[in-house]
Amino acid sequence: MAKGIGRRGVLQAGVAGVAASTLAAPTVLGQSSGGRLALGIWDHWVGAAANEAFRNIVMEWGRQNRVEIVLDFITSVGNKNLITIAAERQARQGHDILSFPTWEIHANKDMLEPMDDVMGRLTQKYGQVNAASEYLAKIGGRWYAVPQTTGSQFKGSAARIDLMKQHAGIDVQAMYPAENRLGPGADQWNWETFLTAADKCNKAGFPFALPAGTFTDATDWIGAMFAGFGAHLVDANGNITIRNNDKLRQALDYSKRLFQHIPNEMFAADDATNNRALISGRSALIFNPPSAWAVAKRDAPDVARNVWHFPSPMGPAGHPVPHLPYFFGMWSFSRNKSAGKALLEHLTQIEQVQKMVDASSGYDIPAFASMFDDITTWRTVDPPTGTVYNYPVRAHHKATPSVAIAPAPAEIAVQIYNQGIQAKMIARLVQNNESMDRVLTWATQEVEGFKRG
C-alpha cells in the first residue's frame, strides 16, 4: 500500500463530507450571502464516481463560502458542450463558468474573463503548466481560462499485455514499467516498430483499432503522429505548408502503409468505436485514456486485467503524445466573478486535484506536471497494478503533450481539427486510392478556405 490518500480514504472522507453536509444543511439554509454561481462542467466519461467527486468538492466549497452552487454536467457526446457554448454566447446567459475544450478559449476570448491573477498565483505555487495548455489558453500574453483537471486527458497507447507479447513480441509492461525509468525497447518504440506490431496483430485477428474519422480520438492521435514526423499543414504564422513538404509526404506515406493493417470501418469510427474494440477483446491496441479500461473492468474483467497504458510511439522529429485539455472559462456576463475566480483557484489546488484524479481512476490530468509525482493514484490503480502509471506523460518519457494541428493559428487550427482534415487526407489516400498530389491539392484547397477572416 502506497502512502498518501488511498482511494478508500477519499471515499470515507467523501461519505463523511456528505453526512456532515446533510446534518449541517438546515443551519446553512438561507445564508448564501456569497451569491449564486452556476457551473456547466464536462460530463465525465469515466462516469458517476468522477462527477460525484467533483460535485462534492464544489458543494463543500459553496457551503464554506456561502455561495449557492448550481452544477450541470454537460456531455461532449454529440458536441452538446459546443452547442451549449454557442448558445450561451448568443443568449448571454446560462452559466457563469463553463468547460471549454481545446480551441474554444481562442474562439470565445472576447467574451471571457481574463484569469491572469488566478494563473499567476497558481504558477507561482505549482510551476509552469504544460506548453499545450498555455498555447490554448494564454492569448497575447493573457490567460483567458484556467486549465481544468477534470476531463483533461492524454491519448497514449492502451494495449493488451498478452496479445502484444504473443503476436508482436513486445513486452509493453517491461518497456514502460510502473517506475520512473524506461525499460528495454522503449527507445525503439517508434512508428516503424508500431507498424510491424500492427501488421502482426492484424494477421493474428486482433487489429489495432485506430480511428480515422472526424471525432477527436481520430484527430488527436493522427495529429500527434503527423507532429512526430514534423509534418504540419499550416505553420505558426498561418502560412499553408502542404505542397512541397517532404515531411508531410513522409507522414502520409507512412499512414498509407499503416492503414493496410487497420480495419476499413475505422474510417467511420467515433470516439467510442475504439473503446468497444478493446473491451470486446477484438483489438490489441487503441489510443485512449483509461476510460476503455474502466468499462472493461466492470464488463469484461479478463480484458481489463491485461491492459497497460503507455505513451504513443515516437516519430523521427520528436515524441509528441496526443493531449486533449479542457479549461474552465468564465463568461464576461457573469455576475459573480470574484466568487468564480476563488472557486477556480480552489479547484486547482493539489488537494482537490488529487480527489478528482482519484475518482476518475487516473483519467484526469492536471496541467501542472509538478503534481504527477505527488499524486499516488497512478501508482495504485489496478488491475494490473500500475496500469496507468505511464498514462500521464512523465519527465523520463522524454515526450511532449501535443495538441493536434498546433502550432497553427487557432482560428485555422480549429477548423482543420474539427473537420478532421488530416484523417480525411489519409482516407482519400487509402480508401479512395487517390494519388498523393491529388490529396495534397484537395487539402490545400480546404485549408485555404479556412483562412478566410
Added chain:
Amino acid sequence: MADGNVVTAPGVPAAVAPPRTGTLQKIARRKSTLAFVMTLPLLVVIGGLVAYPFFYALYLSMLNKRMTRFIGLENYTFLLSRETFQGVIWQSVLFAVGAVIAKALIGFILAHVLHALPAKGQRKWRGMLLVPWVIPPAISTLAWWWLFDPSYSALNWVITAIGVPPVAWLGEPSWARFSVILVNVWYGAPFFMIMYLAALKSVPDQLYEAAAIDGATGWQKLIHVTVPMMKNIIAITVLFSLIVTFANFDIVRILTNGGPQDKTHIFGTYAFQVGIQSGDLPLGSAVSLFMFPILAIFAVFVLRGVTRRSREMAG
C-alpha cells in the same frame, strides 16, 4: 410575446356574448377584421419564431466569420466553389430524393395491402407497421447505430451466420450512404402508409364498382381510379416528407456525423459542423439556407397543383 395571445383570448368571449353595444362588436361584425384577429396567433408564432429568425439568419449568412463585416453573397459563392460542399449538395439530393421515393413506394404498397385486408386483421398489422414512426427518431437511430457497430453489430452476426462476409455499414462510403437512407426510410415509411391509407379509404366504392363494370383489371383500377383520386395526398405527403428529409439532422448526425470523408454529409449536418463546431456561424447559416430556394420552387408548384385540383374537384 406570449402576451399577444392573452390579449386575443379575452376578446373571444366578448365577441361571443350576444348583444352589447360598443366598438368591439362593430369590429367583430366586420368579418374580415375578425378573421384577421383569429389568424393573429398563427401570425405571431410564425412571424416571431420563424420569419424573424429566418431573416436574421439570412442577414447573418452575409457577414464574415467574425461577424464584423457585411460581405454580401461571398459566403455562398465561397461554398459553391468548394469541392466538399458540392458533394454536400449532391448527397443531400441523393439522400432526400432517394429516401422519399423509397418511403413513398413502400407506403403505397403497404397502404394497398392493408386496405385489402379484412377490417378485423387490419388493425393489428397496422399497429405493428406504425411502430417505427412512434419511437422518437433520435433514440431509434441510436438503436440502429448499435446494430451497425463494427464490433457488436447484430446485423453482421446474422449476415455472417448465413455465410456472407460482414459489412462495414458505416465505414464504406457507399454502404454508409445506403445505411443512412435505410434508417430514414424505416422511420418515415409508416407516415406515408397512414396518409395513403387515409386517402384510400376516402375513395368512394362506387368508382371501383363502375370500373369493374367497365371490365377494368386491378392494375387499371389502380392507374385510373386510385391514383387520380390520391394525387393530392400523394403530392402533399411527398412535399412534406421531402422538406423534412432535406432538413434532416438527427439520423446522419448520430449514424455517421457526415463521414466517412464527408460522403454522407447533408445540409443540416454540414451546417452544424461548419457553424457550431468550427465556429463560423455565418457560413453555417449559408449552408442551411441553400436548401430553401430549391425546395421553395418545388413547393410552390406542388401546392399550386393541389389547390387547382381541389378546386376542380369541388367545382
Added chain:
Amino acid sequence: MSGASIAGGENAALGLYHKAGSIKRERRWALIGAYIALAVFVVFFMFPPFHMLITSLKSSAEIADLQGNPWIVRSPTLENYRDLLTNGNYVLHFRNSVIVTIAVVAITMVISTLAAFALARMRFWGSAALATGVFLTYLVPETLLFIPLFQIIGGMGLYNNLLAMILIYPTLTVPFCTWIMIGYFASIPKELDEAALIDGANHFQMLWKIFIPVALPGILAATIFAFTVSWAQFLYPMAFLVSSENMVLTVGIVSDLIRGDTFQWGKIMAGALMAAAPPLLVYAFLMDYYIAGLTAGATKG
C-alpha cells in the same frame, strides 16, 4: 365506419356480377400476396425494436459479451427498467415531456383551429396566400433557426427553461395542423354555416357549435400529429436545455445514459421503449379517428 363500407362494397360486388368466382379467386391471390408483403415489411419494421427489447433485458456484462447470439437473451433481467424508474432523472424527464407535450398540443390546437376556421371560411386580404404559405414554414430548417433563436430565447430569459420548448415547438406543429384543418373545414358543406347565420349565430358560435363537433376527426388527427412531433423533438431541446432536471425524454436519454464512450445500452433501450409507450397507446386507441380525420382534410387540401 370505413370498415363497414368496405364490407358493403364487397357484398354488392358479389351480388351484382356474374363474374363473382373469378373475382373471388383474384381476391384470394391478392390476399396471399398481401400477407407475404406484410410479413416482409413487418420483419423490416420490427427487428430494430425487437433488438431494443432484447437488449433492454440484458445486463451490461451480457451486452459486452460477444459470444453467442445477440438476438436472444440468456439471463433476462428487469434491472435496467427498475434502475431507470428509481434512480436518476428518467422519471423527471418523462414528466417534463408530458408537460411540454400537453401544453404544446393545447396551444397548437387553439391557434390552428382559429386560424383554419378563418382561412377556410372567412376570406380576408391575403388569406388565400396565407393558407398556402403556412405550409412553406417547413422550408425553414431547424438547423438554421436555432442560432437566431438563441438570442430571442436568451432575450426572454428562457434559456435552459421548459417554457422555451412550449414556445418554440408550435412552429413545428401549427402549420401542418392548420393545413389539415383548413382541408377539413373546407369539406363541411356551406349550407351548414348559412343555416347557422340565418339562426343568428355569430362566427364564434358557428365555430364552437357546428364546426368543431363536425370536424372532430380532423381535429383529432391534428392533435395526434402535434403530439407525435412534440414528443419526438430532438434538436431544440438539445440546443436549449442544459440542466438534466429541465430536460425532456429525447435529450435526457442521450445525455444522461451516454457517458462519453460508455453507452449504457441496456438502459438506453429500456428508456427508449418506455418513451415510445405513450405515442403507441395514443395510436392504438385513436388510429381509426386519425385515419378518418386525415381523409377529409388531406383529400380536400
